Amino acid sequence: MALGKYDPQAVERKWQRIWQESGCFEVEVDPSRPKYYVLEMFPYPSGKIHMGHVRNYSIGDVVARFKSMQGFNVLHPMGWDAFGLPAENAAIKHGVHPAAWTYQNIAEMREQLQRLGYSYDWRREIASCRPEYYKWEQKFFLKFLEKGLAYRKHSPQNWCPDCNTVLANEQVEDGKCWRCDSEVEQKDMEQWFLRITDYADELLADLDSLEGGWPERVLTMQRNWIGRSYGAELTFQVKDMDHTIPVFTTRPDTLFGATFMSVAAEHPLVDILTADAPDKAEVDAFVANIRNMDRIKRGADDLEKEGVFTGKYCVNPVTGALMPIYVANFVLMGYGTGAVMAVPAHDQRDFEFARKYELPLKVVINPADLHARGEVLAEADLTAAYADPGILVNSGDFDGMDNESAKKAIVEHLDKSGLGTMAVNYRLRDWNVSRQRFWGAPIPVIYCDACGVVPVPEDQLPILLPVDAQVRSDGKSPLPTMDSFVNCVCPACGKPARRETDTFDTFFESSWYYLRYCDPRNEDAPFSQEATGYWMNVDQYIGGIEHAILHLLYSRFFTKALRDTGFVQASEPFANLLTQGMVLKDGGKMSKSKGNVVDPNSMIERYGADATRLFILFASPPIKELEWSDQGIEGAFRFLSRLWRLVEELEDRLHAVRPTSHAAPKSDAARQLRFKEHDTVRRVTRDIENEFQFNTAIAAVMELVNEMYALKDELADTEPKALASAIATAVTLLSPVAPHLCEELWQTMGHAETLATQSWPTFDESALVKDEVTLVVQVNGKVRGKFEAPNNAPAAEVETIALGLENVAKFIEGSTVRKVIVIPNKLVNIVAN
Numbered sequence: 001m002a003l004g005k006y007d008p009q010a011v012e013r014k015w016q017r018i019w020q021e022s023g024c025f026e027v028e029v030d031p032s033r034p035k036y037y038v039l040e041m042f043p044y045p046s047g048k049i050h051m052g053h054v055r056n057y058s059i060g061d062v063v064a065r066f067k068s069m070q071g072f073n074v075l076h077p078m079g080w081d082a083f084g085l086p087a088e089n090a091a092i093k094h095g096v097h098p099a100a101w102t103y104q105n106i107a108e109m110r111e112q113l114q115r116l117g118y119s120y121d122w123r124r125e126i127a128s129c130r131p132e133y134y135k136w137e138q139k140f141f142l143k144f145l146e147k148g149l150a151y152r153k154h155s156p157q158n159w160c161p162d163c164n165t166v167l168a169n170e171q172v173e174d175g176k177c178w179r180c181d182s183e184v185e186q187k188d189m190e191q192w193f194l195r196i197t198d199y200a201d202e203l204l205a206d207l208d209s210l211e212g213g214w215p216e217r218v219l220t221m222q223r224n225w226i227g228r229s230y231g232a233e234l235t236f237q238v239k240d241m242d243h244t245i246p247v248f249t250t251r252p253d254t255l256f257g258a259t260f261m262s263v264a265a266e267h268p269l270v271d272i273l274t275a276d277a278p279d280k281a282e283v284d285a286f287v288a289n290i291r292n293m294d295r296i297k298r299g300a301d302d303l304e305k306e307g308v309f310t311g312k313y314c315v316n317p318v319t320g321a322l323m324p325i326y327v328a329n330f331v332l333m334g335y336g337t338g339a340v341m342a343v344p345a346h347d348q349r350d351f352e353f354a355r356k357y358e359l360p361l362k363v364v365i366n367p368a369d370l371h372a373r374g375e376v377l378a379e380a381d382l383t384a385a386y387a388d389p390g391i392l393v394n395s396g397d398f399d400g401m402d403n404e405s406a407k408k409a410i411v412e413h414l415d416k417s418g419l420g421t422m423a424v425n426y427r428l429r430d431w432n433v434s435r436q437r438f439w440g441a442p443i444p445v446i447y448c449d450a451c452g453v454v455p456v457p458e459d460q461l462p463i464l465l466p467v468d469a470q471v472r473s474d475g476k477s478p479l480p481t482m483d484s485f486v487n488c489v490c491p492a493c494g495k496p497a498r499r500e501t502d503t504f505d506t507f508f509e510s511s512w513y514y515l516r517y518c519d520p521r522n523e524d525a526p527f528s529q530e531a532t533g534y535w536m537n538v539d540q541y542i543g544g545i546e547h548a549i550l551h552l553l554y555s556r557f558f559t560k561a562l563r564d565t566g567f568v569q570a571s572e573p574f575a576n577l578l579t580q581g582m583v584l585k586d587g588g589k590m591s592k593s594k595g596n597v598v599d600p601n602s603m604i605e606r607y608g609a610d611a612t613r614l615f616i617l618f619a620s621p622p623i624k625e626l627e628w629s630d631q632g633i634e635g636a637f638r639f640l641s642r643l644w645r646l647v648e649e650l651e652d653r654l655h656a657v658r659p660t661s662h663a664a665p666k667s668d669a670a671r672q673l674r675f676k677e678h679d680t681v682r683r684v685t686r687d688i689e690n691e692f693q694f695n696t697a698i699a700a701v702m703e704l705v706n707e708m709y710a711l712k713d714e715l716a717d718t719e720p721k722a723l724a725s726a727i728a729t730a731v732t733l734l735s736p737v738a739p740h741l742c743e744e745l746w747q748t749m750g751h752a753e754t755l756a757t758q759s760w761p762t763f764d765e766s767a768l769v770k771d772e773v774t775l776v777v778q779v780n781g782k783v784r785g786k787f788e789a790p791n792n793a794p795a796a797e798v799e800t801i802a803l804g805l806e807n808v809a810k811f812i813e814g815s816t817v818r819k820v821i822v823i824p825n826k827l828v829n830i831v832a833n
Contacts, residue, residue, distance in 0.1 A: 003644065006645075009608060011744045012608060012609050015117070024119075025064075027121055029531055029534045033073040034073065035075065035534060035539075036064075037075045037537070038060055039076070040542045041056070041544070042080060043109065044084070044086045046086070046090065047101075048599075050600065051590060052583050052590070054616055055583055055626065056580055057113065057118055058613045058616050058737075059622050061118045061119055061613075062617065062736040063542075065735065065756065066736045069736070069756075069759055077517040079128070079517070080106050081506070081513070082130075083440045083441060084435075084507075084509070086506070087129075089163065089179065092471060097467075106127060115609060119756070126517065129439075134504075135462035136526035137508055141444060142455050144194060146455075147565055149198065150195075150433075152190060152453065153190065158171070158172050158185075159186065163475055164476045168433075175297045186292050192433050193432055196430055199561070203226055203557060203560075204226045206571065207219050207223060210572065215623075222552070226428045226553075227426055228424060228426055230422075231250035232410070232414060233421055234246070235247070235419065235420065236316070236317060238313070238314050238325070239313040239314060243272065251346070252407050254346045254347075257363065258323060259343070260323045260344075261324070261341060262307065262327075262340045262350070262353070263310075263326070263327055264339070265290035265291045265327055267339060270287060273325060282308065283308050283310065283327070286308040287327055293329065298332055305328065305352045306356075307326040310326065318414075330349055343362075343364075345363045345365075345385060346363075361382060363376065363379055363382075389404065431505075434502040438469060438479060442499070442500065442501075444463050446488055447500065448493060448495060454492050479503075511551070512559075512562065515567075519531035529568075532570065533569060538574045538575065540575075541573075541578070555573050555574070558573075578622060578692065584625055584626065585597075585627070600612065603633060608740075610739070611633060615629075615635075618632075618636060618695050618699070621694075642705065642709075643730065647748055650712065653716055656749055656750030657724045657725050659728045659732045659761035660762065660764065660767075662719075667718065669714045672707075673708065675767060675768060676704055678763040680700045680701060680733065681729060684700050694737065705730055711723075729761055731745045731746050743755045773788070773825045774787070775788075776826070777828045778829045779832060780830070784807050789801060792824060792825065798828060803820070817831070818831045819831040
């Protein structure tokens with residue numbers, strides 16, 4: 001049957017139906033086969049896929065198909081990050097219930113992804129908003145609570161007034177909500193937390209095991225966010241009061257230069273210290289204002305430093321000097337102890353503060369060059385803090401020591417004197433998982449006046465989210481006003497009690513979904529040890545750099561916490577990570593507000609899924625940004641049409657041969673094509689395995705197609721098997737990128753089995769040995785000619801041919817040839833003068 005004109009829509013519908021009916025991509029645990037788990041970050045169901053989705057999922061699909069053809073048992077699932085702020089806010093905006101909005105969008109997006117022909121095992125599809133999913137994370141929480149990893153406390157929180165919920169520190173970006181860009185406020189609330197800080201050391205140490213598998217940029221971002229620092233913890237006695245101020249410092253070498261104390265507005269001693277302040281009203285107003293400031297802004301380097309004097313002093317433990325105590329806007333309770341010993345001569349923030357409030361400076365670290373000349377840096381000469389290394393001065397018994405050595409010596413002195421100890425501190429804070437929103441998994445605890453906080457018994461899980469709730473337009477949760485949800489019976493004493501109305505943070509769901517994919521229909525457990533023992537870790541994870549801290553850090557913590565509560569054996573979720581670049585148009589990120597969005601559906605309808613996939617993979621390496629080009633996708637379609645026409649033209653002369661199967665070429669043309677065929681297999685395999693360079697792999701296949709066009713007239717009648725072998729190779733190599741077209745061409749060649757189930761081609765080293773090679777001739781470093789010579793020809797023979805070239809002879813005429821350097825099969829360099 002003749003191929004006819006290339007109709008991508010008809011071809012793609014045909015093969016998508018065949019794949020689905022045959023269960024081509026369905027896999028099970030099979031210990032007899034090596035496994036490979038490839039996963040793209042699952043989307044929240046917005047209802048529309050965009051080109052960023054297409055790029056992400058196309059990358060993953062090529063990897064999945066490639067590894068499957070290499071003989072791996074490939075797990076490649078898809079699901080929906082369906083709970084949380086994004087879905088709820090979108091539903092409210094469109095005036096529909098979040099459940100209706102979410103499930104409708106899931107159906108639409110599933111159809112769009114299936115239209116692109118991705119090799120997902122759709123039996124494993126999950127949606128985080130389904131009770132059969134969130135039932136298990138409620139169980140996880142109860143286990144965390146039992147182990148002490150979950151706890152409740154009252155503290156200042158990041159509050160988004162537009163989203164009407166608290167945000168974790170990681171969800172505040174430049175002082176604004178990560179979802180709606182509203183200015184974040186501070187609000188005192190009682191919330192549920194997970195002790196991610198208990199895993200700070202392990203989270204940091206295990207990053208070393210991910211070296212080479214994760215981008216260095218992401219590893220650096222995680223290390224910085226965890227923020228481990230070494231130093232000393234010491235206490236400063238408050239003068240005339242029975243109180244001390246504990247301080248953590250990474251610079252114990254500057255302790256002798258501390259001249260005042262800065263404390264956070266939230267510090268528990270502030271109200272005591274300011275109780276009888278001379279300007280009490282002014283102090284209280286300042287403290288209240290700072291407490292309501294965004295913590296991210298307070299920690300910014302460019303923040304104008306401001307403070308207020310408490311009226312109290314503390315004592316420097318090594319000098320005995322009195323240090324005025326200030327409440328300062330740049331000190332946070334979230335880091336260290338919420339108090340900072342201020343050393344203005346050697347810290348820029350303290351320097352700016354001291355200059356503003358006319359506080360004293362004391363130099364205790366002298367530049368080495370001044371010290372060598374017997375000079376000391378003068379406080380009056382400072383225009384900025386001196387923060388570089390140097391030699392200690394004005395530091396008692398430690399004078400003359402270099403400051404790095406002095407750090408250890410001073411800490412040892414503090415320890416012996418009972419004034420301080422060596423300490424480690426972290427920037428990382430515990431994860432706030434409470435959200436005051438409706439569209440999330442209910443937190444499974446009950447509040448009883450008699451018993452306090454009572455965990456919901458496991459046999460009562462899941463605590464169902466009441467989908468009949470009337471969602472409010474202002475985003476506030478309706479759960480606190482729903483008596484049918486709130487009112488319950490205490491499982492401990494049987495008395496009336498109240499159910500928790502906060503729901504889990506959306507990142508709770510996305511922190512373990514990769515584990516559920518291993519065993520998604522298990523009704524007795526979140527997943528079996530057998531399934532996770534076989535499939536985990538994820539061998540290749542793919543997603544955007546924007547998740548480098550939030551999602552990836554939480555997922556790493558969750559895996560370790562689930563390991564320690566007996567659910568899994570793995571310690572890290574993702575062995576390898578690829579962060580793909582953004583898709584741009586007209587030089588900027590695609591967005592509706594800019595009017596530069598390209599609709600994938602329209603591209604598929606016009607050019608087909610294969611051309612869309614081909615362009616998105618060919619236009620740029622996956623880790624780089626991709627500039628959308630209408631001409632580019634048209635070019636992708638033309639190439640696929642060209643390959644189609646080649647098979648159509650030769651259809652009656654082709655045979656159902658395997659890739660690289662033509663082993664006995666008779667003519668120079670056949671030998672030339674065989675070399676190109678095997679070289680293409682070598683290049684494509686290398687490029688896909690080497691950082692997924694799909695663009696160069698596709699370019700290699702294009703070159704092979706060009707070679708076949710150049711030689712087809714010469715070989716069609718004399719050696720058609722040479723062409724059939726090369727076409728089989730081209731179609732097989734291209735199939736992970738453009739699977740529908742390649743399946744159709746494979747079938748046209750007479751193959752009964754599905755191409756997706758075939759083995760990846762291999763190349764023969766002997767086929768890459770040429771009878772003749774092209775050598776370049778240089779005269780005094782400049783190219784003056786080229787010639788063909790037998791492969792590995794003797795150097796003397798090559799030299800004779802080179803010197804005899806007409807153009808070379810012209811450039812050495814009248815000169816003496818001093819040296820001829822022959823690089824076998826590559827170059828002849830002639831030195832003459």
